[in-house]
Amino acid sequence: MASPSEHASFLPPVLTFLSAAVIGVPIFRLIGQSAVLGYLVAGVLIGPFGFSLIAEPETAASVAEIGVVLLLFIVGLELHLSQLVSMRRDIFGLGTAQLLICALVLGGAGYLFGLPGTAATVIGIALALSATAVALQLLEERGDLGTNYGSRAFAVLLFQDLSVVAILALMPLLASAGGGGGESFWFGAAVQSTGKALVAILAVVLVGRYGLNPFFRLLAASGAREVMTAAALLVVLGTALLMQEVGLSMAMGAFLAGILLAESNFRHQLEADIEPFRGMLLGLFFMSVGMSIDGGLVKAMWPTLFGATAAAILVKIALVAGLFRLFGSSWLDAVRGAAILAPAGEFAFVLLPVGGGLGLLDANATRFAVALAALTMLVGPVAAKALDAVLARRRGTALEQATDVIESTEARVLVIGFGRFGQILTQVLLAEGIGVTVIDKDVEQIRSASRFGFRVYYGDGTRLDVLRAAGIGRVELVCICIDESEAALKIVDMVHEEFESVRTYVRAYDRTHAVELMNRDVDYQLRETVESALAFGRATLAGLGVPDEVATRTAEDVRKRDVARLVLQQAGALPDGSSWMRGAQTELKPEPLTAPQRPARALSAETRDIIESERRDAAQRALETRDPDQDLDGPDPERRDAKAQDVTTREARPREAKARDLETQDGAPDA
Incomplete structure (x- = not known):
């Protein structure tokens, strides 16, 4: 041995x-x-x-x-x-x-x-x-x-x-x-x-x-x-x-x-x-x-x-x-x-x-x-x-x-994730003739990508070596379209640390994820259901007989108020129990943007207990924190808009894309 x-x-x-x-x-x-x-x-x-x-x-x-x-x-x-x-x-x-x-x-x-x-x-x-x-x-x-x-x-x-x-x-x-006789041997060999x-x-x-x-x-x-x-x-x-x-x-x-x-x-x-x-x-x-x-x-x-x-x-x-x-x-x-x-x-x-x-x-x-x-x-x-x-x-x-650089077709955009969201995004980019590199670690998505007329590469976007191999250092921006919020945050951190010149556009999973991305100063973030829900609501109003311009104006007003609330939640400026301090992991609770016209009615004993508990909690919060401006979403639109504009000014971020208007930061008009 x-x-x-x-x-x-x-x-x-x-x-x-x-x-x-x-x-x-x-x-x-x-x-x-x-x-x-x-x-x-x-x-x-x-x-x-x-x-x-x-x-x-x-x-x-x-x-x-x-x-x-x-x-x-x-x-x-x-x-x-x-x-x-x-x-x-x-x-x-x-x-x-x-x-x-x-x-x-x-x-x-x-x-x-x-x-x-x-x-x-x-x-x-x-x-x-x-x-x-x-x-x-x-x-x-x-x-x-x-x-x-x-x-x-x-x-x-x-x-x-x-x-x-x-x-x-x-x-x-x-x-x-x-030597004389080696040629024939060499030819055969x-x-x-x-x-x-x-x-x-x-x-x-x-x-x-x-x-x-x-x-x-x-x-x-x-x-x-x-x-x-x-x-x-x-x-x-x-x-x-x-x-x-x-x-x-x-x-x-x-x-x-x-x-x-x-x-x-x-x-x-x-x-x-x-x-x-x-x-x-x-x-x-x-x-x-x-x-x-x-x-x-x-x-x-x-x-x-x-x-x-x-x-x-x-x-x-x-x-x-x-x-x-x-x-x-x-x-x-x-x-x-x-x-x-x-x-x-x-x-x-x-x-x-x-x-x-x-x-x-x-x-x-x-x-x-x-x-x-x-x-x-x-x-x-x-x-x-x-x-x-x-x-x-x-x-x-x-x-x-x-130095005469050879004309190439290098991608200008790196898309990480080829699910339902990433597929539609890449179609928009390709329709404009923008060069795109797409990576995904789902083998089934790669197999189905052939129907789109371009190639999706296998790769784990949370690995720095894979991002380098995919050419992230040569692209103008990276679109992170995966539905795993922690993985998306990890990719954002790596890109900001290693590739400062590359802009980050990120699909947010929910409101909490959106605030975390805003805290990381991404160039653009969009909650995956916001635009579709707003378009759905606008269509529903139209189906109920509301004039198109009124339905559009209402949906746009909801969008602005939602964005304003999101910014205030990021800044920790809301005294309603949904504050969000940088670095904290408090869960954001959904809150109505417009006060209901009538109180909720219970359809069962279990529902009655839940409603009563929520009313007691809301009353307690109102007594503990009294702010004359807390009714951001109340019926006074002038004071509400002034408050949102003030928060927008104070919370402007240094990265280039953060100078955009709030309504374009969190969403884009539907195609």
Whole structure:
């Protein structure tokens, strides 16, 4: 039986990684550098050529690759097939040109410095590839993934990921080019591996198209949130492993899974569940890259290594910037995009060892190229940051203005809850052409939403990570249409604390809930039955023969008096037992706005006892609190209106929407 110490043997390296992350990353963020650089430097320090705190960095590297896998999955979730089709010119045109030209120039430079042709070719291709994880992390930190240069940079990265499969297949052919009889063997193996890859891709597409939505719907109906998280990881890692088994990259498999789920109702929930794992494992990946730098080689050949690193970065920036410019980008966008793509990619750590195993380059060249690739990833973020600073200083505020944001259909409104109330609301917004994102955790509501002609995403609106994944930081206002009052209040508190610029429009369950929302300074609240009841009463008066204008005026008068009473109840200004002090939880009792013309009559003994008890309580309250102005709802309309106007003035709230008239604050005219 294993001892407790053996069971806990994994804790020291885990604590080392966590400590390095929480110390290194904040320091580099404070000095204005990217978190990527903080992870890389932390990896160097804890690695075998630093303080040697990690005994087996190779084990960490194998686990850290999952971070890149999850990153590509989330990127895939953000894309749609239509977007990929629209990017085909950049993916296959710009991507092909970038890889071929950079590989040719960098490989040619290696050949001129004495490397054999095959070694120069492999190293040129490895350095021509770009670091997907570094580039996407930098774009995410800047918020530039949706910009013109960010979209083009992503297209290049996507083509590189696709091309890795072909590169790995061609390397055996390159190794056998001088050997004479290996071509036929290589051709048969290539055909077989290509067939396996196509079958695997077809299987993933079919399962993703017809199986994943029912699968997640079944799990969501169980109500177990942790099962949804486990299912998300199962889909991502399972697809990645399948792609690896057939010769494709794990990252490519995860990206394919993300693309297939981009149209799913569960997209935002999946993104929220995956995000914590993605962030931590991606940080571990960057640290593993830092640990892979051969400190002994750097110490022995530092002038050559640092000179080659600077040359490789500058050459890639110049070449890629020229290609971006050729494909229509401005010079500013071209340079920024080129700086993002300057570091060598993660696949360099795959291609170079494979090339060494095939005899394409010797051990010394492999060590040198791996160290060079790692150093470009270490220096690249610094170069990109410095370049941004130079451009910003030269152009001032024009840097931000020159960023050409791609035209998008991002939602302007986030609607939480798709019940009867939310369905009608979204119809109004869509009729005006307003972009809407809707989330709901009721699987049946999601299933029925297809009849409305738009998509409802599965998600729990009381979770901050789900709100972020649904894009709440990019919308103008959030409409909270759920019928759970406590959950609605929780969402309001989160939005006001985390997203101050987002306005809150909330459906109130009842009068008590409405006052609680007013105390939280929501921009707009509406009790769910008020408008329908007023419209019903107006129609009833009309049905009894009351002229339409009189019925409308009466209903409007009741509305104003009800709003005035609501404001007084919020302020604690009513001495009738229904006061409401901020923070108190006293239940508001319904009170008549108009005194009845005759007293109530009992229809049974039980009713008689209730009526007598209420009369005694009312008389006692009247004796205890005597206020000449307490008859707010009495027959004197002038004094009543003056009192309501005074309360309205005193209780005006600071948020922008609170400056509206009381009658429009608590209700809107019927459509």
